[in-house]
Amino acid sequence: MTHPGDLFDLAYLHSMTGGDPDMxxxxxxxxxxxxxxxxxxxxxxxxxxxxxxxxQASHSLKSTLAYTGNRQAMDINTRLESxxxxxxxxGEEQALVAELVRVIDQLVQALPALVQxxx
Amino acid sequence: xxxLPAREQQIHILLVEDDPADAxxxxxxxxxxxxxxxxxxxxxxxxxxxxxxxxQDYAIVLLDLTLPDGTGTENIRRIKSxxxxxxxxxxxxFDERVFGMEAVQQxxxxxxxxxxxxxNSLAKTLRFSxxxxxxxxxxxxxxxxxRIGSWEFHPxxxxxxxxxxxxxxxxxxxxELKDGMPSVELNHLLRRxxxxxxxxxxxxxxxxxxxxxxxxxxxxVQCRLTRTPINQEIVQGILxxxxxxxxxxEMRKSRDLARKSTEIREQFIASISHEMRTPMNAIMGLSNVxxxxxxxxxxxxxxxxxxxxxxxxxxxxxxDILDFSAIQAGKIQFREEPFSVRSVCRNLEQILAAxxxxxxxxxxxxxxxxxxxxxxxxxxxxxxxxxxxxxNAIKFTDAGQVALHxxxxxxxxxxxxxxxxxxxxxIGIPAEAQQSIFEDFNRVKYQNKTYEGTGLGLAITRQxxxxxxxxxxxxxxxxxxxxxxxxxxxxxxxxxxxGHAVMExxxxxxxxxxxxxxxxxxxxxxxxxxxxxxxxxxxxxxxxMAENGQVxxxxxxxxxxxxxxxxxxxxxxxxxxxxxxIRRHPLARIRQVPVLAMTxxxxxxxxxxxxxxxxxxxxLKPFEPDQLFARILQYAPIKTISL
Numbered sequence: 005m006t007h008p009g010d011l012f013d014l015a016y017l018h019s020m021t022g023g024d025p026d027m028x029x030x031x032x033x034x035x036x037x038x039x040x041x042x043x044x045x046x047x048x049x050x051x052x053x054x055x056x057x058x059x060q061a062s063h064s065l066k067s068t069l070a071y072t073g074n075r076q077a078m079d080i081n082t083r084l085e086s087x088x089x090x091x092x093x094x095g096e097e098q099a100l101v102a103e104l105v106r107v108i109d110q111l112v113q114a115l116p117a118l119v120q121x122x123x
Numbered sequence: 124x125x126x127l128p129a130r131e132q133q134i135h136i137l138l139v140e141d142d143p144a145d146a147x148x149x150x151x152x153x154x155x156x157x158x159x160x161x162x163x164x165x166x167x168x169x170x171x172x173x174x175x176x177x178x179q180d181y182a183i184v185l186l187d188l189t190l191p192d193g194t195g196t197e198n199i200r201r202i203k204s205x206x207x208x209x210x211x212x213x214x215x216x217f218d219e220r221v222f223g224m225e226a227v228q229q230x231x232x233x234x235x236x237x238x239x240x241x242x243n244s245l246a247k248t249l250r251f252s253x254x255x256x257x258x259x260x261x262x263x264x265x266x267x268x269x270r271i272g273s274w275e276f277h278p279x280x281x282x283x284x285x286x287x288x289x290x291x292x293x294x295x296x297x298x299e300l301k302d303g304m305p306s307v308e309l310n311h312l313l314r315r316x317x318x319x320x321x322x323x324x325x326x327x328x329x330x331x332x333x334x335x336x337x338x339x340x341x342x343x344v345q346c347r348l349t350r351t352p353i354n355q356e357i358v359q360g361i362l363x364x365x366x367x368x369x370x371x372x373e374m375r376k377s378r379d380l381a382r383k384s385t386e387i388r389e390q391f392i393a394s395i396s397h398e399m400r401t402p403m404n405a406i407m408g409l410s411n412v413x414x415x416x417x418x419x420x421x422x423x424x425x426x427x428x429x430x431x432x433x434x435x436x437x438x439x440x441x442x443d444i445l446d447f448s449a450i451q452a453g454k455i456q457f458r459e460e461p462f463s464v465r466s467v468c469r470n471l472e473q474i475l476a477a478x479x480x481x482x483x484x485x486x487x488x489x490x491x492x493x494x495x496x497x498x499x500x501x502x503x504x505x506x507x508x509x510x511x512x513x514x515n516a517i518k519f520t521d522a523g524q525v526a527l528h529x530x531x532x533x534x535x536x537x538x539x540x541x542x543x544x545x546x547x548x549x550i551g552i553p554a555e556a557q558q559s560i561f562e563d564f565n566r567v568k569y570q571n572k573t574y575e576g577t578g579l580g581l582a583i584t585r586q587x588x589x590x591x592x593x594x595x596x597x598x599x600x601x602x603x604x605x606x607x608x609x610x611x612x613x614x615x616x617x618x619x620x621x622g623h624a625v626m627e628x629x630x631x632x633x634x635x636x637x638x639x640x641x642x643x644x645x646x647x648x649x650x651x652x653x654x655x656x657x658x659x660x661x662x663x664x665x666x667x668m669a670e671n672g673q674v675x676x677x678x679x680x681x682x683x684x685x686x687x688x689x690x691x692x693x694x695x696x697x698x699x700x701x702x703x704x705i706r707r708h709p710l711a712r713i714r715q716v717p718v719l720a721m722t723x724x725x726x727x728x729x730x731x732x733x734x735x736x737x738x739x740x741x742x743l744k745p746f747e748p749d750q751l752f753a754r755i756l757q758y759a760p761i762k763t764i765s766l
Binding site for chain 1: 473476477480485486645646647648649651652655656659692694748
């Protein structure tokens with residue numbers, strides 16, 4: 005199993021909380037709620053083959069992923085957002101979604117351990 | 124006043140006279156004339172006189188023209204040929220006064236007719252001869268300084284008298300100048316111009332001659348025909364070495380030509396670059412359009428991709444040439460404006476992300492906490508420096524990592540020295556190439572492969588760093604990687620443009636913002652972060668939260684809002700539509716509210732269209748707290764800020 009420390013870089017999250025533990029916990033809780041929800045929103049848009057909805061889901065994920073600090077996910081998502089903003093939806097973009105969801109699942113799976121570690 | 128030594132004040136005369144009575148008469152006249160302190164040596168023949176002149180300097184030679192070993196003007200010629208500068212006054216018999224005239228023509232200062240002079244005329248003649256001789260010497264010195272020589276040509280006799288300076292200028296390596304003969308080239312020149320002068324025309328020309336041992340020299344020559352008091356024709360002329368002046372003039376012409384050429388080159392480069400950019404933009408734009416079409420696949424897509432990549436490289440080359448030309452012409456100017464160093468680095472990160480990704484490299488960026496964010500300097504040039512170095516790092520790295528590290532080596536309240544470290548795990552630079560890597564048009568070769576580019580990138584980068592009094596250097600190991608170090612100093616921004624708020628450090632205790640901020644953002648985490656960040660900074664701030672533009676407009680109408688933070692992509696009504704509605708609102712207080720776009724897109728944030736669409740400015744997402752606070756303080760109405 006991948007260690008949470010390899011998946012998360014919480015420097016940004018910490019910088020935004022300014023050392024406030026309550027806010028940090030609130031953000032981590034929100035992350036636990038928002039990541040799976042946004043993942044599902046993305047997959048629903050993919051099922052509907054609604055490229056604009058995929059773009060919106062990807063755009064929303066951009067902010068969420070920034071809090072995880074996971075470069076790989078952020079990078080894949082940036083490519084997906086850029087492609088779907090231009091209306092592109094093909095094999096390449098579908099592969100991006102698959103890869104993105106795989107990384108998000110890893111993050112979601114590791115989040116509880118991370119929260120405990122932080123606590 | 125210092126008295127001259129007695130010996131130097133004494134006038135030493137050589138009397139060349141074989142007749143003891145005539146010699147004694149001279150002495151008597153001199154004693155009676157009160158001529159001064161004089162001393163006479165005596166010679167009784169030309170040979171004896173020549174021997175004594177070898178041994179001793181004489182102010183005057185009083186020369187009898189009838190001597191045992193020579194008569195007539197032959198005597199003066201013999202003395203003058205050996206001692207051309209010698210002051211000679213000739214003594215002639217009453218029937219030989221014609222020889223006296225000839226002697227003067229041969230170089231004697233004057234002549235005295237025996238039996239026809241007394242003590243006064245003797246003293247007067249001698250004094251004048253000394254004065255004339257001194258005057259001639261001073262004139263010759265002046266001519267020497269001015270590199271002017273003179274000559275006389277007597278057409279009747281064919282006699283040519285060249286001054287020492289003419290000989291020195293035209294035969295500088297000749298140790299036998301005393302023969303008084305012109306060089307072959309000078310002789311040729313003089314024959315040509317004498318013909319012109321003798322026809323009554325004045326000669327005034329510049330010419331050049333090969334001078335033995337002194338290369339080719341330029342001369343100004345003037346001469347004309349004159350007549351002596353006894354109506355003899357003489358061609359008199361001067362010759363001046365004007366090589367220095369000529370060369371200076373040539374250099375000035377070359378410099379003017381070079382300047383003109385540079386101006387033409389700059390105009391050409393600017394013009395051609397502009398002309399190239401326009402079609403290149405079309406090629407790149409249309410390539411992008413084709414690439415985004417869904418019907419392109421396989422080989423055609425690769426070909427279009429190749430066209431776009433080649434255009435991208437070409438555009439880089441054009442930009443390099445333009446920059447290089449501007450640096451060469453000293454036309455680079457650096458701005459002094461506030462900027463966020465983190466924003467610049469993040470923009471670069473986004474711009475280069477695709478290249479890093481395409482090469483399968485990993486990317487790392489560390490900006491140390493102690494680096495102040497708000498600096499004053501030229502952010503575009505700083506961005507260009509880092510872009511060039513990071514672009515190279517990616518280009519020359521096939522596997523591994525490219526990293527940007529920003530640290531603060533020195534810091535005072537007003538000034539900071541930043542060190543940018545650009546690291547790669549690429550091919551490395553051999554030690555022998557590390558010195559020349561910053562030179563113009565230096566292109567890296569590695570394993571017989573030459574990488575694309577003009578070879579100007581690093582030269583431009585170095586110039587941009589050094590023109591800002593910075594320093595750039597590198598450490599590299601072949602096969603391991605390269606690290607470039609850039610040291611640049613910046614002023615730390617202390618006050619905002621309105622001059623009312625101290626921005627750094629921004630602390631709630633120092634600058635309390637008591638106004639109302641409307642945050643229009645659909646993302647829950649961003650909403651929370653925005654709210655908490657602002658409330659932590661300014662406990663008295665009032666935050667209104669809207670999840671889309673429509674709700675934002677409604678809140679704006681119902682509340683007195685000082686500033687709006689507006690996300691761009693939102694459901695129902697996006698940030699662009701909401702901002703346009705704000706700017707068209709019938710209530711002035713709403714139309715005039717500052718609206719800051721919140722965007723993660725570096726391209727959008729650089730786009731002037733943001734301003735055209737009604738946004739006051741932008742803040743980048745993810746938020747950089749200092750930048751966010753600074754922007755709010757910058758644009759929020761002054762009445763809401765208290766210190």
